[in-house]
Amino acid sequence: xxxxxxxxxxxxxxxxxxxxxxxxxxxxxxxxxxxxxxxxxxxxxxxxxxxxxxxxxxxxxxxxxxxxxxxxxxxxxxxxxxxxxxxxxxxxxxxxxxxxxxxxxxxxxxxxxxxxxxxxxxxxxxxxxxxxxxxxxxxxxxxxxxxxxxxxxxxxxxxxxxxxxxxxxxxxxxxxxxxxxxxxxxxxxxxxxxxxxxxxxxxxxxxxxxxxxxxxxxxxxxxxxxxxxxxxxxxxxxxxxxxxxxxxxxxxxxxxxxxxxxxxxxxxxxxxxxxxxxxxxxxxxxxxxxxxxxxxxxxxxxxxxxxxxxxxxxxxxxxxxxxxxxxxxxxxxxxxxxxxxxxxxxxxxxxxxxxxxxxxxxxxxxxxxxxxxxxxxxxxxxxxxxxxxxxxxxxxxxxxxxxxxxxxxxxxxxxxxxxxxxxxxxxxxxxxxxxxxxxxxxxxxxxxxxxxxxxxxxxxxxxxxxxxx
Numbered sequence: 001x002x003x004x005x006x007x008x009x010x011x012x013x014x015x016x017x018x019x020x021x022x023x024x025x026x027x028x029x030x031x032x033x034x035x036x037x038x039x040x041x042x043x044x045x046x047x048x049x050x051x052x053x054x055x056x057x058x059x060x061x062x063x064x065x066x067x068x069x070x071x072x073x074x075x076x077x078x079x080x081x082x083x084x085x086x087x088x089x090x091x092x093x094x095x096x097x098x099x100x101x102x103x104x105x106x107x108x109x110x111x112x113x114x115x116x117x118x119x120x121x122x123x124x125x126x127x128x129x130x131x132x133x134x135x136x137x138x139x140x141x142x143x144x145x146x147x148x149x150x151x152x153x154x155x156x157x158x159x160x161x162x163x164x165x166x167x168x169x170x171x172x173x174x175x176x177x178x179x180x181x182x183x184x185x186x187x188x189x190x191x192x193x194x195x196x197x198x199x200x201x202x203x204x205x206x207x208x209x210x211x212x213x214x215x216x217x218x219x220x221x222x223x224x225x226x227x228x229x230x231x232x233x234x235x236x237x238x239x240x241x242x243x244x245x246x247x248x249x250x251x252x253x254x255x256x257x258x259x260x261x262x263x264x265x266x267x268x269x270x271x272x273x274x275x276x277x278x279x280x281x282x283x284x285x286x287x288x289x290x291x292x293x294x295x296x297x298x299x300x301x302x303x304x305x306x307x308x309x310x311x312x313x314x315x316x317x318x319x320x321x322x323x324x325x326x327x328x329x330x331x332x333x334x335x336x337x338x339x340x341x342x343x344x345x346x347x348x349x350x351x352x353x354x355x356x357x358x359x360x361x362x363x364x365x366x367x368x369x370x371x372x373x374x375x376x377x378x379x380x381x382x383x384x385x386x387x388x389x390x391x392x393x394x395x396x397x398x399x400x401x402x403x404x405x406x407x408x409x410x411x412x413x414x415x416x417x418x419x420x421x422x423x424x425x426x427x428x429x430x431x432x433x434x435x436x437x438x439x440x441x442x443x444x445x446x447x448x449x450x451x452x453x454x455x456x457x458x459x460x461x462x463x464x465x466x467x468x469x
Contacts, residue, residue: 005172005179010292012111012132012183014165019110019186022136022166027083032118033083033133034160038075038183041126048122054149055121056243057289066243067123070362070405074127077408077425078134085134085429089440099442106137106433109210110186115142115177115200117191118291119346123148128189128212129167131428137187138427141169142177146291178203185209187432191248192216193344194369194417194428197228201420204240211422212431215414216344219373220253220465221401222361222387223264225257227377231399233267234403236350239401241328244288245348249373251403252345255361258354265352269315272328289324290347296324299347302340303323304353309335314352358383370394375401394418 041048045068052058052067060426088105112132116125125141132139132250141158143151148171155169160166170176181200184207190200191214204211223232240251256264271371290296300319303326307313326348334341334351341351357363365374374393378384384398394414395404404410406426413422423431446465448459 005176008170008176008179009183011140011164011170012180012185015111015140015168018138018165020110022138023108023110025136027086030086030134030136031079031082034075034079034130037130037133037157038079040157041075044153044157044160047156051090051149052122055118055147056246056291058243059286062242062288065171070120070123071126071130073406074424074428075130078429081426082134082429083108085426086348093337094469096465097439097441099445101216101440105436105437105438106429107436109432109434110137112137112139112432113142113183113185113188114139115180115182115188115190115192116142116144117248118146118150119243119248121147122154124191124214125154128191128423128428131423132189132432133167134202134247134429135432137432138165139167140185141167141173142180142181143169145171145173150196152431173390183207185402187211189423189431190214196258197419212413212423213419214248214421214423215371215372215417216248216346217371217414217418218344218376219249219371220250220365221254221375221377222358222360222365223254223256223260224358224376224378224380225259225384226380226383227260227463228379228399229260229267232377233264235272235399235401236264237268237271237328240350241272241275241287241348242253244290244326245350246288246291246346247402248346249405250346251375251401252371253341254350254352255364256352256354258356261332261352263353265314265332268328268330268350272315276328287325287328290326291324292322293321293324295347296321296326299326299349301343302338302343302347303329303349304330306331306334306338306340306349307414309338311338311340311351312334316433338401358386362386364438365391365436370415372414372418373397373402373404394422 049060049063052063087104091102093100093102114128143154151171158167158169158197181203187210188204189212194215197213197215240308275285302448311331311334314330314332317326318327328348331349332352370392372394376387408425411427412420413419421431
């Protein structure tokens with residue numbers, strides 16, 4: 001084992017020792033730590049934007065919209081609400097134990113491991129960290145090696161803000177992640193693919209560590225006959241192809257009513273031409289690149305496989321290997337046997353499938369794994385009701401995509417294949433906290449009358465209590 005991996009054991013032990021004192025920290029102390037983190041982050045905003053440009057060719061504007069604002073919102077919301085989140089709450093006692101008082105007190109889980117992804121490499125490391133600090137935990141962050149500049153930025157920010165025995169950033173590859181997972185963290189928070197999520201869950205199970213898995217999957221968009229196509233077109237074009245489609249909640253495929261297909265295709269193309277100066281023919285300064293060569297080949301492989309099975313490229317289809325560029329691409333006539341319909345795309349490809357009746361679209365969704373998000377473009381109350389009641393997903397949005405991320409009062413998380421657990425706002429605080437049950441009894445207890453030997457009189461007393469409980 002190399003020296004950097006050996007250092008992980010010492011880091012883990014030092015943070016474990018720190019947990020005891022952090023568990024007694026006040027809301028003022030935790031708020032100050034969050035303020036320090038936010039202030040340092042905003043002071044280093046330019047460095048964050050530069051790192052995102054190096055890793056993903058994100059424009060400064062997209063970096064602010066998709067990462068900086070997300071961190072600022074999450075930290076500010078926690079600072080504002082932390083005092084109320086930390087309060088122990090009184091709960092009532094049933095008749096059988098009327099002589100007791102009871103509370104639920106949130107306490108830190110202890111040591112937390114955050115395994116963050118490459119697609120939003122700064123926000124998806126810092127937002128879970130905000131929740132971990134708010135809850136009074138120590139934290140170790142392992143950023144993705146596929147976004148090295150962002151990883152170095154995170155390390156610099158954390159070292160400026162925290163002592164290493166409270167929060168640390170560990171850089172490295174898969175071997176580093178495996179070594180971290182070999183230690184009994186109290187909670188593991190992972191953002192990534194369902195396939196890797198299963199490996200994380202298996203590793204955490206060896207220590208019975210708590211887990212939060214923020215996964216992905218194939219999030220569908222349903223466009224019905226009542227949809228405002230002009231509105232749907234710009235929103236789908238923007239939210240699908242931001243970050244070159246490399247977003248866990250990005251629309252993965254469209255189920256479009258057959259009468260709306262032509263108008264939607266025209267609207268998507270119009271918006272691509274408007275968004276990106278070169279009209280999708282070549283790389284644009286406002287359009288991200290694919291993160292690396294491996295993922296470029298993977299996404300391009302999906303495109304070629306779909307075409308080989310009869311799909312038609314309606315919009316886009318251009319690729320530039322030297323610039324890791326694949327243009328915003330919409331496909332029709334896609335075979336359900338093609339890879340693009342079986343795997344999460346995580347890239348700028350969008351299959352469009354038509355349906356005649358909403359029941360067909362609902363059945364199509366229900367036959368597949370539960371998605372992280374489901375998007376319905378419809379102004380029909382009946383259609384919205386059917387989608388709500390007849391489908392299951394991590395989140396459901398009407399007439400928009402992705403923006404549930406921006407509301408810290410909503411839980412963010414998936415279900416089954418798309419994730420376990422949730423976070424953002426108080427939901428993040430709760431994920432990294434244990435709700436301890438506390439009960440205080442009086443000196444007198446009716447149970448003293450029910451101890452053995454169990455006479456007929458005691459049996460009658462128990463039945464009487466049962467009747468009024």
